[in-house]
Amino acid sequence: MKKVKCIIGALAVLVLMLxxxxxxxxxNVKAPDALTVIHSRKSVRNFTxxxxxxxxxxxVLRAGMAAPTAVGRQPWAFVVVTDRKTLDTLRxxxxxxxxxxxxxxxxxxxxxxxxxxxxxIEFALIDSxxxxxxxxxxxxxxxxxxxxxxxxxxxxxxxxxxxxxxIPDDVIPLNVIPVGHPTGIDKPKNKYNPENIRWEKx
Amino acid sequence: MKKVKCIIGALAVLVLMLxxxxxxxxxNVKAPDALTVIHSRKSVRNFTxxxxxxxxxxxVLRAGMAAPTAVGRQPWAFVVVTDRKTLDTLRxxxxxxxxxxxxxxxxxxxxxxxxxxxxxIEFALIDSxxxxxxxxxxxxxxxxxxxxxxxxxxxxxxxxxxxxxxIPDDVIPLNVIPVGHPTGIDKPKNKYNPENIRWEKx
Numbered sequence: 001m002k003k004v005k006c007i008i009g010a011l012a013v014l015v016l017m018l019x020x021x022x023x024x025x026x027x028n029v030k031a032p033d034a035l036t037v038i039h040s041r042k043s044v045r046n047f048t049x050x051x052x053x054x055x056x057x058x059x060v061l062r063a064g065m066a067a068p069t070a071v072g073r074q075p076w077a078f079v080v081v082t083d084r085k086t087l088d089t090l091r092x093x094x095x096x097x098x099x100x101x102x103x104x105x106x107x108x109x110x111x112x113x114x115x116x117x118x119x120x121i122e123f124a125l126i127d128s129x130x131x132x133x134x135x136x137x138x139x140x141x142x143x144x145x146x147x148x149x150x151x152x153x154x155x156x157x158x159x160x161x162x163x164x165x166x167i168p169d170d171v172i173p174l175n176v177i178p179v180g181h182p183t184g185i186d187k188p189k190n191k192y193n194p195e196n197i198r199w200e201k202x
Numbered sequence: 203m204k205k206v207k208c209i210i211g212a213l214a215v216l217v218l219m220l221x222x223x224x225x226x227x228x229x230n231v232k233a234p235d236a237l238t239v240i241h242s243r244k245s246v247r248n249f250t251x252x253x254x255x256x257x258x259x260x261x262v263l264r265a266g267m268a269a270p271t272a273v274g275r276q277p278w279a280f281v282v283v284t285d286r287k288t289l290d291t292l293r294x295x296x297x298x299x300x301x302x303x304x305x306x307x308x309x310x311x312x313x314x315x316x317x318x319x320x321x322x323i324e325f326a327l328i329d330s331x332x333x334x335x336x337x338x339x340x341x342x343x344x345x346x347x348x349x350x351x352x353x354x355x356x357x358x359x360x361x362x363x364x365x366x367x368x369i370p371d372d373v374i375p376l377n378v379i380p381v382g383h384p385t386g387i388d389k390p391k392n393k394y395n396p397e398n399i400r401w402e403k404x
Binding site: 013016017031032033034035036037038039041043059061062063065066067068069070072074076077078079080081082083086110120122123125126129130132133134136137138140141142148150152153164165166167168171188189191192193196197198199200201202 | 215218219233234235236237238239240241243245261263264265267268269270271272274276278279280281282283284285288312322324325327328331332334335336338339340342343344350352354355366367368369370373390391393394395398399400401402403404
């Protein structure tokens with residue numbers, strides 16, 4: 001009887017220890033909280049060259065499509081490039097996207113005025129920009145790096161992107177976002193400036 | 203001796219239980235992870251009327267200012283309104299901002315082309331939009347609700363906002379973002395659509 005009590009007691013302690021261990025483990029692998037990600041997000045221009053998984057790209061794209069859009073129109077499309085030749089073509093044709101050379105992928109957020117609320121180009125651009133920001137944040141959240149390199153509003157850059165990716169003329173390539181594994185050298189900036197806050201009126 | 207062993211054993215179990223309890227408790231109060239916030243963010247149009255603390259507004263504004271800006275120019279300013287009369291004036295003057303009536307505050311993101319890279323209005327708008335998206339996400343992250351109501355690109359709405367808040371003519375009021383305590387009735391939309399993803403080319 002005493003032996004049975006001992007065994008039950010030991011098993012109870014073991015279950016408790018396993019539960020606690022799992023809880024601690026979960027805390028460590030849990031994705032960082034939103035405010036931490038917002039503040040740790042940075043423009044990553046230095047990548048290891050490692051490939052980016054399809055799963056990671058899917059996660060990032062889903063985040064992009066969770067952005068708000070005027071009247072829910074979702075006037076956007078996302079071209080995702082993983083092909084090395086295409087990445088190099090974009091790298092060679094764009095002045096500030098040289099980091100594509102070691103990125104694992106690129107996401108090109110495309111604004112589509114025809115689909116936007118009131119067919120306004122402004123909403124197509126605003127909505128797509130919100131998607132772009134979500135993409136940058138999601139990449140940061142899963143330990144990848146990314147950077148918004150502008151295509152719009154430069155005609156020559158948009159032409160390069162349209163030609164390389166066969167994007168129609170009525171679609172605006174907003175940016176080219178290289179995505180990859182960061183070397184770690186790029187750091188976030190602290191842009192908090194209370195002078196940019198005006199209370200109650202300008 | 204046996205009694206001492208018993209007491210030590212019981213204390214060990216107690217410590218283990220307290221540790222596990224604290225771990226579980228911490229998991230519950232920890233801010234939600236970034237991807238969860240991105241996907242739970244929604245346009246909140248139903249508020250309780252409760253005030254929003256200065257601390258909460260500070261958190262949200264800091265998040266806004268953590269957004270990327272072209273060449274780090276930060277071409278933005280943020281007008282924060284908590285005064286009830288001003289909120290009501292904005293509410294009465296704008297067609298789709300009636301929820302200001304029960305919001306605790308409003309944040310008006312202002313784009314400043316004069317400060318933007320190459321003084322391009324496009325960058326002022328893009329950068330300020332990224333800030334706006336961070337504001338929406340940060341509000342969601344701390345349990346508040348918010349919604350982007352457009353001022354730009356409507357001249358009449360921008361005029362109302364400029365006049366009410368004394369914003370200079372060369373500054374663009376991008377939006378009016380009511381911020382408040384959500385009733386809980388507003389839910390996120392699932393806008394994921396794989397047809398909007400184009401692999402390798404359009």
